[in-house]
């Protein structure tokens with residue numbers, strides 16, 4: 001399964017690239033929003049600590065279920081469109097980014113392997129059928145997640161060095 005670092009880093013990198021090269025509205029697409037987007041990239045896995053807590057109350061939460069369906073991602077589009085309607089572009093951007101972060105987490109779990117062993121219920125609640133590609137187990141390379149982490153971190157540092165000359169600030 002993708003490690004927490006992969007989820008957070010990859011989401012931050014994608015959002016940051018989008019912010020740097022596609023939308024250049026940095027006034028309401030703040031760095032803070034990029035960071036919150038990274039946290040949202042881990043949000044579906046909240047069912048893990050929630051499962052530990054709820055166990056004490058006799059409630060069993062299956063990791064990789066409802067918080068790993070597109071519905072959970074779509075939920076954040078509601079406040080996004082409400083804020084957009086009111087002309088509050090900064091708050092709208094925030095919720096669009098959270099929605100993307102959640103959706104991207106589900107995609108990564110489907111693609112690399114994570115969540116439920118059976119895969120992701122893309123069509124929930126219309127169908128409980130689970131789908132998976134799970135590249136990690138497909139090629140049988142158990143160290144792949146750790147390798148991805150290392151490559152991501154180095155690649156991103158290099159990008160930041162080139163793009164923002166971070167060396168000047170150390």
Ligand SMILES: [Zn+2]
Pocket residue numbers: 044045064068105109114115
């Ligand atoms: Zn997950």
